[in-house]
Amino acid sequence: MRNSTPAFEVPMSPSVQPYGSHSSWRGVRRYLNEHRHQLAQAADRLYPHLPKVGSTHLLTREAWTLAHPMELHRIALRWADRPPVPVVTGREAEAKAALPPGIPTYAQAMEALDRPRLFENRKCYRLLDVAWPELSFTRGHYFDGLDVGETAAHEFAAATLLEVTVRPFRRLVGDPTDLRRRPALPAISMLTLRRDDHTGTMTFVLHWRDSARVAHGGGLYQVMPVGVFQPAEETPHAETCDFDLWKCVVREYAEEFLGRSEAYGDAFDYGTWPLYRELTAARESGRLRSSVLGMGVDPLTFATDILAVTVIDASVFDTIFSEVTASNEEGHVVGATGIPFDEASVSRYVHDEPMQAAGAAVLELAWKHRQALVS
Known part of the structure; x- marks a missing residue:
């Protein structure tokens, strides 16, 4: 981690005018999707006094980075029924310059003008506080995060194109790691390491996220699986039953490694699901270990990620994931x-490839803690 002073400053200039047409908004949106990696690196420089995860540009707080890996199942989750209202929601006057004419929020703009294939305002678990080994949550919705994060990213892309420092909405958000100011809907970014039982060597796979299919992180490499922490269905039963990090991780393994649909149904029973039973049995027998390494925030979009790694014995991996889907x-x-x-592969993807900030951070932390992860 580098830089530990909590001071915060973003340059400010007079406000820009809103877009004159939908096509001009689409042009900036296209530029944002095509240059997310470069823009994230540039946005990192707006926060010189916030801590970063290692050599990456993922923003963090000192209390968010763990000195040693913590097993995923040891993290306690707390629910808040009466959460604080976010200070910034993306409906403020400062957000209007990033919106096309006649459309009040960024999610609605994407729906109308640049809708990706996967785009639903599903329930999510909104992060309120990080106090390891405890995380506090309440109810949120996916578009809550888009309306703040993608607005700020779009505004930054427009300012970059215009070569100006006009970023009133980003200034309004303030410190991106302040969970009281904005809706933070964390994803679990899970690096999966297949460990050879005989040699002790490990391998991993990556995900190339398609900007035509996803609302966030398109055009970038990412570890896999990764998924927003959310219930599988919209019902109160699922919201309660799925408030569990491990269940979320297993569903993401099914979807990203095996190509399973995200449709589960409210009567879905994890206890009778073969994949869940097999992975849980492997964890309980010590042939699979999932650990958390910390938490971070993307400097461009404010996407918030729980940084984690799973080490799986090769015999288990090859049985359960014998045919990893190509897409x-x-x-x-x-x-x-x-x-x-x-070291060479980690360095390549952390420093030389267009890697999502959270993915780069997970890889670097996993390499740093590689002995602890298997001991």
């Missing part, structure tokens, strides 16, 4: 035969 609903798989988990 899924969010993109395609890179390195299905295994990318070596070594």
Whole structure:
């Protein structure tokens, strides 16, 4: 982690005018999707006094980064029925310059003018506080995060194109790691390491996220699986039953590694689901270990990620994931035969490839803690 002073400053200039046409808004949106990696690196420089995860540009707080890996099942989740209302929602006057004429929110703009294949305002678990080993949550919805994060990213892309420092909405958000100011809907970014039982060497696969299919993180590499922490269905029963990090992780393995649909049904029973039973049995026998390494926020979009890694014995991996899908609903798989988990590969994807900030952070932290992850 670098830089530990909590001071915060974003340059401010007079406000820009809203878009004059839908086509001009689409042009900036296209530029944003095509240059997310470069824009995230540039946005990182707006926060010189916020801590970063290692050498990456993922923003964090000192209390968010764990000194040692913490097993996923040891994290306690707390629910808040009366949460604080976010200070910033994306409906403020400062957001209007990033919106096309006649459309009041960024999610509605995407729905009308640039709708990706996967685009639903589903229930999510909104993160309120991080106090390891406890995380506090309440109810949120997916578009809550888009209306703030993608608005700020769009505004930054427009300012970059115009070569100005006009970012009134980003200034309004303030410190992106302040969970009281905005809706933070975390994803679990899980690096999966297949460990050879005999040699001890490990490999991993990556996900190339397709900007035509996803609302966030398109055109970037990412670890897999990754999924927003949310219930499988919209019902109160699912919201209660699925308030569990491990259940979310297993569903993402099914969807990203095996190409399973996201449709589960409210009567879905994890206890009788073969994949859930097999992965849970492997975890309980010590042949699979899922650990959390910290938490971070993307400097461009404010996407918030729980940084985690799963180490799976090769015999278990090869049985359960014998046929990793080449593509899924969010993109395609890179390195299905295994990318070596070594210093050269980690350095390549952390520093040289267009990697999502959270993915780069997970890879770097996993390499740092590689001995602890298997001991």
